[in-house]
Amino acid sequence: MRLPCPFCGSRDLSEFTYLGDATAARPDPDAPDAASAFFDYAYLRDNPAGPHREYWYHAQGCRSWLTVERNTRTHEILSASLASGNVQ
Amino acid sequence: MQFSALSLAYNALTGHRHWKPTWRDAAPKDAYDIVIIGGGHGLAASYYLAKEFGFRNIAVLDKGWIGGGNIGRNTTIVRSNYLLPGNIPFYELSMKLWEKLEDDLNYNTMVSQRGVLNLFHSDAQRDAYARRGNAMRLEGVDAQLLHREEVRAMAPFLNFDNGRFPIQGGLLQKRGGTVRHDAVAWGYARAASDLGVDVVQNCEVTGFRIDNGKVEGVETSRGFIRAGKVAVAVAGNSSRVMSLAGMRLPIETHVLQAFVSEGLKPAIPGVITFGAGHFYISQSDKGGLVFGGDIDGYNSYAQRGNLPVIEDVCEGGMAVMPMLGRARLLRGWGGLMDMSMDGSPIIDRTPIDGLYLNAGWCYGGFKATPASGFCFAHLLATGTPHPTAEAYRLDRFETGHLIDEKGVGAQPNLH
Ligand SMILES: Cc1cc2nc3c(=O)[nH]c(=O)nc-3n(C[C@H](O)[C@H](O)[C@H](O)COP(=O)(O)OP(=O)(O)OC[C@H]3O[C@@H](n4cnc5c(N)ncnc54)[C@H](O)[C@@H]3O)c2cc1C
Ligand SMILES: [Zn+2]
Numbered sequence: 001m002r003l004p005c006p007f008c009g010s011r012d013l014s015e016f017t018y019l020g021d022a023t024a025a026r027p028d029p030d031a032p033d034a035a036s037a038f039f040d041y042a043y044l045r046d047n048p049a050g051p052h053r054e055y056w057y058h059a060q061g062c063r064s065w066l067t068v069e070r071n072t073r074t075h076e077i078l079s080a081s082l083a084s085g086n087v088q
Numbered sequence: 089m090q091f092s093a094l095s096l097a098y099n100a101l102t103g104h105r106h107w108k109p110t111w112r113d114a115a116p117k118d119a120y121d122i123v124i125i126g127g128g129h130g131l132a133a134s135y136y137l138a139k140e141f142g143f144r145n146i147a148v149l150d151k152g153w154i155g156g157g158n159i160g161r162n163t164t165i166v167r168s169n170y171l172l173p174g175n176i177p178f179y180e181l182s183m184k185l186w187e188k189l190e191d192d193l194n195y196n197t198m199v200s201q202r203g204v205l206n207l208f209h210s211d212a213q214r215d216a217y218a219r220r221g222n223a224m225r226l227e228g229v230d231a232q233l234l235h236r237e238e239v240r241a242m243a244p245f246l247n248f249d250n251g252r253f254p255i256q257g258g259l260l261q262k263r264g265g266t267v268r269h270d271a272v273a274w275g276y277a278r279a280a281s282d283l284g285v286d287v288v289q290n291c292e293v294t295g296f297r298i299d300n301g302k303v304e305g306v307e308t309s310r311g312f313i314r315a316g317k318v319a320v321a322v323a324g325n326s327s328r329v330m331s332l333a334g335m336r337l338p339i340e341t342h343v344l345q346a347f348v349s350e351g352l353k354p355a356i357p358g359v360i361t362f363g364a365g366h367f368y369i370s371q372s373d374k375g376g377l378v379f380g381g382d383i384d385g386y387n388s389y390a391q392r393g394n395l396p397v398i399e400d401v402c403e404g405g406m407a408v409m410p411m412l413g414r415a416r417l418l419r420g421w422g423g424l425m426d427m428s429m430d431g432s433p434i435i436d437r438t439p440i441d442g443l444y445l446n447a448g449w450c451y452g453g454f455k456a457t458p459a460s461g462f463c464f465a466h467l468l469a470t471g472t473p474h475p476t477a478e479a480y481r482l483d484r485f486e487t488g489h490l491i492d493e494k495g496v497g498a499q500p501n502l503h
Contacts, residue, residue, distance in 0.1 A: 001394045014396035018386045018501060020340065036486075042498050043338040043429045043485040047327035049389040072341070072387045075394070 004080045007062040015060035021045055022053040022067050022083070049073055055083055110274055111281035114147070116288045119314035121145040122468060123306055125293050125329065126321035127152075128159035129446055129453070131276040132461020133319060133468070135193075138283035140462070141469035146285045148277075149308060151292035155273040158323050159454065161423035163346045163380045165359050165368065166455035167204040167264035168229050171220045174479030174491040175432065176227040181476045182459030183229075183263060189458060195275030197267055198373065203358035204264030205234075205242065207408065209253040213363055217259040224261070232260045242357060245411050253364035253407060265358060266370050272457060296333045302441040303333075319444045319468055321460075324389070324424025326447035333440055337447065338429040338485045340500040342383045343422045344451045345393040347401065349415040351375030360409075367404030369412075377415060379405060383425055383451060385501045392422045425451050431503030432491035435463050435473065436482040444468055445482060450503055 001013040023046070027037035049072055056066045065083040070076065090108070099107055121143060124130040127150035137143040150157070166186055168179035185192075186199050208214050214233075221231035235257045240248060248255045277287050288310075295307035296318065305314040322329050327337050352375050361368040369379035381401035384393045398420060405412045428434065428448030433456065435446050446464045449456060463477035473480075479491055485498075496502040 012396070013394055014399075020387070020499075020501070039486045040336075044336040045327065045338070045340050046331075046336065047340050047387065049325075049328055049341075052387055054387065070386075072389045075388065075390055 001075050003056060005058050005061055006082055011061055017057040017059045019055035022055045051078060111278045111287055114286035114288050116147060116291055116310050116313050120147045121316045123313055123315035124148045124319045127154045128157045129457055129460045130321040131280055132457050133464040134285045135276050135280040136462045136465035137469060138280060138285055141465055144284040147288055149288045149291045153289050154277050155270050158423045159273045160270050162269055162454040163378050164266040164269045166267050167261055169224055169261045171223050172491055172493055175493060178459055178476040180229050182456050185458030193275040193279045197271040197275050199267045201263050201265040203260055203262045205358060206259045206361045207255050207363045208257055209364045214256055221259050230261060230263050234258045234260050247408055247410050250407055298440060303443045317442045317468055321446040323426045323449050326426050339448055340387050340427050341389055342425045342427045342501060343388040343393045344383045344425050345397055345420055345422045346380040347420040348418050349377040350418050362404050362408040365404035367401060389424060391424060427500035429485055429498045429500055430490040430492045431494050433480050434482050435477045435480040
């Protein structure tokens with residue numbers, strides 16, 4: 001598997017570190033339902049078989065955080081962009 | 089008796105055309121008391137439901153063939169060297185069930201208690217292993233802390249003087265070892281089938297019929313099947329199957345790879361694990377060196393992994409056992425892991441009446457097969473969890489009662 005870094009181009013998987021699901025949005029800690037919202041955020045996952053939006057860190061390259069869309073059935077990369085600016 | 093020296097001779101002389109199927113390849117009926125989804129732990133659960141709890145009207149449904157899931161893809165290591173109170177009694181129950189499994193099933197599952205040796209490479213790691221060994225012994229599990237020379241006597245071929253990770257000793261569980269994984273699937277399938285359980289292959293569950301919060305049955309590729317209770321044990325696919333019932337789980341699906349070398353003369357006495365990386369190895373009775381390491385680390389349903397992990401596993405192997413470099417790799421494969429958020433499994437009822445879940449086995453669920461089946465059967469039959477599996481609750485993530493054996497938090501790819 002290779003990931004297309006917007007800065008560095010197509011790079012080998014071994015240069016990257018995986019964080020996981022990029023769709024979960026950090027809840028408001030002051031909201032009345034904060035406890036259950038944080039449980040949801042920290043522990044529950046959609047875990048889809050198919051396209052998955054996820055965070056990768058280009059540790060051995062430009063050290064950018066990326067948002068990658070990847071098919072978990074085939075490992076096909078659908079898109080990759082810098083995560084900064086659209087982190088939830 | 090189905091298998092004997094005589095039947096082997098007879099079938100050899102007649103071209104192996106007269107062997108009978110080991111179990112009935114059942115077609116699904118319209119309704120069952122209990123429908124179990126998944127032919128891994130599910131087979132064990134069906135067997136104990138029939139044998140220990142007297143149920144007969146049961147089906148095990150699998151979307152593929154029996155033995156095609158993780159039960160037939162793992163590196164066959166069994167052990168009960170756990171640290172935490174919620175885990176030790178459960179895995180020790182499993183070990184005790186392994187010890188009598190062949191008699192129980194009347195099937196040669198090749199349970200081989202050749203020992204599991206975890207190497208340590210630093211003072212801090214020795215302390216951690218001593219603590220683990222003491223926790224095991226407090227629960228009546230065997231554990232021995234070996235010093236370097238004792239390890240050398242067992243496995244002189246290890247690299248004791250690696251510059252970065254010299255071997256200081258090891259924690260040995262002599263009762264641990266390996267079990268022939270396919271034979272476990274076949275043995276449970278035959279024993280359950282003989283007790284009247286329908287083992288149904290090529291039958292994928294595609295939905296649940298739920299009425300008023302109670303499960304009525306399952307939609308499958310072979311039609312609707314009514315069920316009093318539905319039990320899900322579909323490692324790797326738990327999130328997908330439970331989403332059909334509207335549930336989200338504390339689980340991510342990851343791929344774990346394993347490898348086997350060409351067949352070699354007996355070289356490795358038991359199971360050996362490298363403590364400074366993630367590498368474990370044993371030798372099969374056919375002579376192949378069977379080994380593995382970490383999961384690939386990203387969500388995957390592909391049942392195959394990537395090269396960086398192969399390189400990492402082989403580097404670990406070369407660091408601890410340089411003689412490996414002379415062996416040729418025969419093949420590698422992958423399986424789908426239900427990585428739970430604390431690294432521990434779930435055996436519990438769900439908020440939907442009549443729907444039960446067995447999931448989250450990460451990459452250590454083969455050793456659990458007998459106890460997982462037994463405790464799941466206990467829960468299904470009596471409505472209460474078995475005492476050794478009480479901690480494996482689905483709501484523990486919400487209440488904070490995590491069983492974090494590794495202590496790395498809610499990061500499933502690190503467990
Ligand atoms: C490479 C590798 C090495 C491993 N090494 C070890 C080891 O050394 N020791 C150890 O203890 N554990 C090990 N494990 C882990 C262990 O194999 C698993 O944790 C365990 O087998 C899970 O059991 P299960 O019955 O839940 O899963 P499986 O045996 O995978 O059974 C689940 C079944 O559910 C079926 N299924 C899925 N979806 C559906 C559906 N919709 N309808 C019908 N059926 C469905 C699948 O076809 C599958 O057969 C390893 C795993 C792998 C992949
Ligand atoms: Zn980059």
